[in-house]
Amino acid sequence: MRFSSSLRTAVLFGLVALALMANGKKPIAAAQLAPPPAPPSVALSASPASVQAGQPVTLTWSSTNATSVTLEPSVGRVAAQGSTTVRPSQSTTYTVTATGAGGSAHASAQVIITPAPPPAAVQEPSQEEIPSDQRQMRGLDEQIQEIKSDALRMSAELSRLEEKLLYPSGTQVAIFVALAKGDTMRLDAVRLQIDGQLVAHYIYSAKELKALRKGGVQRIYVGNVATGDHKLDVLVDGKLEDGADFSRTGQFTFRKEVKPKLVGLTLAGPRSGNTPIALGEW
Amino acid sequence: MRATRQLIGLSLALGLAARPATGGDLRDLYFGEALYHAYQGQYFDALQRLDTELAQYHVLDEPELDTLHYHINDAEFSVGDFELDYRMHQRAGRAIKAVLEGAVDEAVRNEAAFRLARIQFQKGQLDDALQALARIKGTVPEEIRGDVEFLRANVYMATGQPSEAVKVLAQLKSNESLAGFVAYNLGIARLQDGRTQEAIEQLDKAGQLPAGDPASLAIRDKSNLVLGTMLFESGNFERARQSLDRVHLEGPFSNQALLRAGWAEASAHQYDRALVPWNILVDREPTDAAVQEVMLAVPHAYASMKLYGRAAIGYGRALELFSNQIERVDASVRSIQEGRFLNALIREESREDETWVIRLRNLPDAPETYYLMELMASHDFQTALQNYLDLEDLRSRLITWKTSLDAFDDIIRLRGQNYEPLLPEVDAQFRELDSRIRLRLEQRKHVAERLQAMLTAPRPEYLATGEEQIAGERIALIEKQLGDSDKPESLALRQRAVRLRGALTWRLETEYNERLTAAYVHLNKLNAPVDALTRQYDAFVRTRQAATHSYVGYDVQIARLRERVGDALQRVDILMARQGHMIETIAINQLEARRERLVAQQNQARYGVADSYDRAARAQSGAEGR
Numbered sequence: 001m002r003f004s005s006s007l008r009t010a011v012l013f014g015l016v017a018l019a020l021m022a023n024g025k026k027p028i029a030a031a032q033l034a035p036p037p038a039p040p041s042v043a044l045s046a047s048p049a050s051v052q053a054g055q056p057v058t059l060t061w062s063s064t065n066a067t068s069v070t071l072e073p074s075v076g077r078v079a080a081q082g083s084t085t086v087r088p089s090q091s092t093t094y095t096v097t098a099t100g101a102g103g104s105a106h107a108s109a110q111v112i113i114t115p116a117p118p119p120a121a122v123q124e125p126s127q128e129e130i131p132s133d134q135r136q137m138r139g140l141d142e143q144i145q146e147i148k149s150d151a152l153r154m155s156a157e158l159s160r161l162e163e164k165l166l167y168p169s170g171t172q173v174a175i176f177v178a179l180a181k182g183d184t185m186r187l188d189a190v191r192l193q194i195d196g197q198l199v200a201h202y203i204y205s206a207k208e209l210k211a212l213r214k215g216g217v218q219r220i221y222v223g224n225v226a227t228g229d230h231k232l233d234v235l236v237d238g239k240l241e242d243g244a245d246f247s248r249t250g251q252f253t254f255r256k257e258v259k260p261k262l263v264g265l266t267l268a269g270p271r272s273g274n275t276p277i278a279l280g281e282w
Numbered sequence: 283m284r285a286t287r288q289l290i291g292l293s294l295a296l297g298l299a300a301r302p303a304t305g306g307d308l309r310d311l312y313f314g315e316a317l318y319h320a321y322q323g324q325y326f327d328a329l330q331r332l333d334t335e336l337a338q339y340h341v342l343d344e345p346e347l348d349t350l351h352y353h354i355n356d357a358e359f360s361v362g363d364f365e366l367d368y369r370m371h372q373r374a375g376r377a378i379k380a381v382l383e384g385a386v387d388e389a390v391r392n393e394a395a396f397r398l399a400r401i402q403f404q405k406g407q408l409d410d411a412l413q414a415l416a417r418i419k420g421t422v423p424e425e426i427r428g429d430v431e432f433l434r435a436n437v438y439m440a441t442g443q444p445s446e447a448v449k450v451l452a453q454l455k456s457n458e459s460l461a462g463f464v465a466y467n468l469g470i471a472r473l474q475d476g477r478t479q480e481a482i483e484q485l486d487k488a489g490q491l492p493a494g495d496p497a498s499l500a501i502r503d504k505s506n507l508v509l510g511t512m513l514f515e516s517g518n519f520e521r522a523r524q525s526l527d528r529v530h531l532e533g534p535f536s537n538q539a540l541l542r543a544g545w546a547e548a549s550a551h552q553y554d555r556a557l558v559p560w561n562i563l564v565d566r567e568p569t570d571a572a573v574q575e576v577m578l579a580v581p582h583a584y585a586s587m588k589l590y591g592r593a594a595i596g597y598g599r600a601l602e603l604f605s606n607q608i609e610r611v612d613a614s615v616r617s618i619q620e621g622r623f624l625n626a627l628i629r630e631e632s633r634e635d636e637t638w639v640i641r642l643r644n645l646p647d648a649p650e651t652y653y654l655m656e657l658m659a660s661h662d663f664q665t666a667l668q669n670y671l672d673l674e675d676l677r678s679r680l681i682t683w684k685t686s687l688d689a690f691d692d693i694i695r696l697r698g699q700n701y702e703p704l705l706p707e708v709d710a711q712f713r714e715l716d717s718r719i720r721l722r723l724e725q726r727k728h729v730a731e732r733l734q735a736m737l738t739a740p741r742p743e744y745l746a747t748g749e750e751q752i753a754g755e756r757i758a759l760i761e762k763q764l765g766d767s768d769k770p771e772s773l774a775l776r777q778r779a780v781r782l783r784g785a786l787t788w789r790l791e792t793e794y795n796e797r798l799t800a801a802y803v804h805l806n807k808l809n810a811p812v813d814a815l816t817r818q819y820d821a822f823v824r825t826r827q828a829a830t831h832s833y834v835g836y837d838v839q840i841a842r843l844r845e846r847v848g849d850a851l852q853r854v855d856i857l858m859a860r861q862g863h864m865i866e867t868i869a870i871n872q873l874e875a876r877r878e879r880l881v882a883q884q885n886q887a888r889y890g891v892a893d894s895y896d897r898a899a900r901a902q903s904g905a906e907g908r
Contacts, residue, residue, distance in 0.1 A: 050515065050549075072889045073882065089879060090575055091545065092886065093582050095893060103900075106893065110582070112545055137666050140861050144669045145370050147853055148326075151676050154846055155330045156337075158683055161839060165690055168828055176311045211321035217314025227821070258824070264311055 039105065040066040042098035046109035053089045053113045061107070066098035088113060171224035172260040175200070175232075177267065178217045180278075184241055185269030187212065191235040192221055199223055217264070227256050234277050236267055246270050250277035310335070310349040313357055320360070325368035326675065332361055336377070355381055355390050359397050366401055369665055369672065375401045388420045396422075396430050403433060408441045428457040435467060444474035462491055462501040469505060478512075485509035489528055502528075503535045510539065514546050522546040537563060537572035544579060553583040568603055569610070569652035571879075577603055578886055581894065590898035597890035604884035611877045614649035615870050623649050623869060624862045627667065628674045649869070657872045666865055673858045680851045687844050690836065697833035705829065712822070719819065726808060733801055742790035745797040750786060757783050 042063040051057055062081035063069050071078045072095055074086065086094070088111050095108045163172070177190055187209055192200040200221040204212070212218060234250040248270065254263055263281055268274035308314045312335045320328035336357060339350045350357060358377040365374035378401065381394040399414035415434050422430060431454050438447035451468040454460060465488035473481035488505035491498070510526035513519075523546040529539035540559040547556035560583065563576045581596025617623060626648040643651045657663045736744060746754065757779050764776050 073886045089882075090571075091579065093578075095889065097893075104896070106897065108585075110548075112549065136864060137662055140857065140864065141369070141665060141669060142372070143853075143857055144673060144861070145372050147676065147850060147857065148368065148370055148672065149373065150846075150850055151679065152326070152330055152333060154683070154843065154850065155326070155679070156334050157839075157843060158686065159330070159334070161690065161836070161843070162686070165693060165832065165836070168831065170824055170828055174311075176315070178308065178314060207322050208318075211318045214317070214321045215308060215314070216318025216321045217308060217311050218318050219311075219315050262311055 037101040038065045039102035040064060040098040040100035042066065042069065042096050042105045042107045044071075044094065044096040044107040044109045046094060046111050049110065050112040051088075054087050056085045056087055057111050059084050059086060059094055059109065061096045063096070063098035063105070065102055066100045066105075068100075069096060069098045071096045086111075167222055167224055167260075169260045170258055171226065171256075173221075173223055173225050173230075173254075173256060174219055174260065174262050175221040176217050176262065176264045177202075177212070177220045178215075178264060179212045180266055180268035180272060180274045181215075183213070183268050183272050183274070185246075185272070186239040186241075187236070187267060188239060189237040190220060190265075190267070191237075193231075193233040194223070194225060195231050196233075225256050225261075227258060229253055229255050232263065232279070234265060236277060238269065240269060240271065248276040250279070252279045254279070254281055309352045310357075313350055313353050313360075316357075316360065316364075320364055320367070323367075325364045326672075326679070329361065329364045329368060332357060332364065336361065355386065355394070359394070362397060362401055366404060369668060371405045374405070382417070389423050392418045392420065392422045392430075393426060396426055396433065399437070400433055403437055403440070408437055411437045412441065428454060428460055432457075432460055432464065432467075435464075435471070439467065439471055439474065442474075444471045447471040448475055448477075462488065462493060462498040462505075465491055466501050466505045469508070473512075482509060482512060485512070486525070489525060499530055500534060503530050503533045503539070507535045507539050507542070510542055510546070514542060514549070517549075519546045519550040531562075537566060537570050541572040541576055541579070544576065544583075548579070548583060548586075551586075553586045556583050567652065568607060569650060571656075571876075574604070574607070574880070574883060578883060578890065581890055585890075585894060585897070588897075588901065590894045590901060594891055594894035594898060597887045597894055600887040601884060601891060604880050604887055608877060608880050608884065610650050611653060611873050611880065614653060615873050615877075617647055617649040618866050618869055618873070620647075621866075622647050623866060624670070627670065649873070653873055653876050654869055657868065663865075663868060666861065666868070670858065670861045670865055673854055673861060677851065677854045677858065680847050680854060683847050684844070684851070687840055687847065690840055694833045694836055694840075697829075701829050701833065708826070712826070719815065723812070726805070726812065730805060733798070733805065736798060740794060742787075742794045742797075745794065745801060746790055750790065754783070754786055757786070 040063060042061060044059065044061040047058050047060070059071065059075070060083040061069070061071065061078070064080075066080055069078050069080055070076060071084070073092065075084055075094075078084065078096075080098075086092075091111065091113045093108050093110045095106055098105045163169075167174075173194075175192060179185075179187065187204050189201065189203045191198065191202075202218075202220050208218070230253065232252045232254055234252070236248045236250075238246055240246060246269070254261065261281070263279065266275075266278045266280065268276055268278070270276060312331060316328045316332040316335070319325070319331065335350055339345055339348055339354065339357075342348055345351055345354075358381045361377040362374050365371075375398055378394050378398045382391060382398060386394070395414050395417040399411045402408075402411035402414060411433075415430070415437065418430060431450050435447040435450040435454070438444070438450065448468065448471045451464050451471060454464045455468075457464060465484065469481050469485035469488055472478075472484055485505045485508060489502055489509055491502055493499040493502045506525045506528045510522045510529070513522035513525060523543055526539045526543040526546065529535055540563040544556040544558075544560040544563070547553070547559075557580065560576045560580050563573055564580055566573045568574070577596075577600035581593040581600065584590070584593035584596055623642075626642045626645050629645070641651075642648045651658075658667070732744065735741075743754075760779050761776070761783075764772050764779065
């Protein structure tokens, strides 16, 4: 943090007069003729002057010629002299005000709250140390983990059921899309036709594209075809690094046998030197 | 200091992020699909896919022929990572333990031990983490060597063995990718070890390391903030200020640094200099605790400089701010009590990046989430929030599943309606065709066997044509009718019959080889149609079976699943209500604590205003008196 000198100068201007005008109070009257009563005096000290939040600090004061003494904030009216313990949660300026026939006097003492020292790295508190809401949180957390396990099991069973009902292995074909390793093109959309029928037209979000670039593989289509040879038309739309649009098409034939058919399409940008659309069969 | 914990966690995560399997190397499409979901934070889908793949893999007779075999260790490791990411700590690590216990080579076993230790560290099972680390022996893969030691040091620090941590971290100093984190942790380890002066020197170094990315910059700022605070506490205000000055002005620690830099100056009675950082801080986000504290610190500095008018204005501004903020906190509490916080949380469109919770404040009637930042920095609250969202996700999945099960029922009913009237006729036709096909195949088999036998025991008569057979039979009949009569006309006829038989036999015998070859050729020509017939037959059988399988035998499974989904939905609803209530209560408690503090600050400001006016008035009357 570097501060310019002009900034320093600016903040150092204390415009008391302006402040007084702003507060609208009238100036206090001139001194009276009779000899004034002795003015009160007061002193305040805080020990220690800096602590961590919530730690005790002893405030000690003494006053003379005072009829009432108040200690603020949070303490209130106190004896002419004495001491008290406070536990401030933040840096606080304590002010003692002594009021008497001769006027009033103030004294302040500042207590600075210092941050707790850096902790030892993550440590597991023992059960007794864990507050009840945290215990409750953990109890719920365990139940949530159980229901997650249950849901995963159900989901697996459901997807097996779905596969059996909707995509039996005799007719199942699944088409996957991956990007060539290290490819930088921005894939916008992929369109697939099997035997002239449009089966998928997928537009990619930034998140999906990122997942593909990291090596993820998208299952873009699952469907049913009869055993035998099938024609697959692939249309890829995308953008190059410089923002120019490009479009590539590919035509392939794959053979569906009795077992489920997996077709993998690996896509590459036109400037990568790789085949734009490569087909792999499993 | 939660931020320190977070940073230590962050440093670990940065160093230990799972290496992605890239497109070019990938051989198993379903493993790639699991990664695709995981990279998008869809851990439920990733886990479900990978669990299914692994379960199938483990029951294979020859797993080495499966494409997952190429990635099996990565897959087992990934399951653990995904489970941890999906906050399933109880399950996380089971798959990795299996790798660790299996017959794998040293490098893989060491990587498994490291990953297990990392999971256990994150779960807070520190002794287990140490045990897992102790299993690492011999060859450690190059790419995880630094991470292993960094983790070891973290575990030592967490288990109160800072001197051990210092030894490990000192060895890691040359690791560039972990430089900032190693330097900072080394400072903290020395501090924990009671070597304060060395800690100060180390943090001083950590605070001056070059930082290229946001994470390195954050850890450097953190080093300077911690160092500045330590120096301040030890009364070394000048050095404290220097260190705090190094904290990046726009970074996450800048508010605290500005506040403390001011206190460092104020403690040395340099109030004018304290005002420089404080006046920067005073215009920042008013919900920030440091900003609220500085609202009182600034007028305090003016008062200390006897500029009571300015102090009065400052306290007045503070008073206004605290009053506004108290109203804001009250409105936030009301908003939470009315359920708006939870409603805002589950709005999907708001969850696009890491700061989504903070951005909820922009939604109408949502609570002031800035006040919950400190809470949100705590791991437990984060987990609670994420769990709430996970429950919401599960709830919508369960509802979708319920609909799917209804749809499955419909499909099954419609298929039944379609197939049931058709199948009896199809089956009857099939039975008839089936018997004909079987008969023909049997005949073909018989012919093939006969031809085979004729290779060793020639039977020319078997290859006679129909005409020849009829001719042979007629000759036999004539011979029978002629009998043994010795009439001259019979004798001539009998000789004719013998000649005819001889001619027939001659033809059969001399043409035998040709005929046998031709028969073989004809038989072989049958192979193609027979194969086609067999394929068609098999295809029909499969289709016929599929027709039955498409609607028969699902009732029990679907009914059971429907029951489970219903039960789970009820449990999710109950858990969501409890989890939501707990989140609301904790958030409200936090807001109330902030309110209490604001009220105390408000009182201080109120007193400050009065006091400043009083002093200003007296100062002025004093001046006039003179």
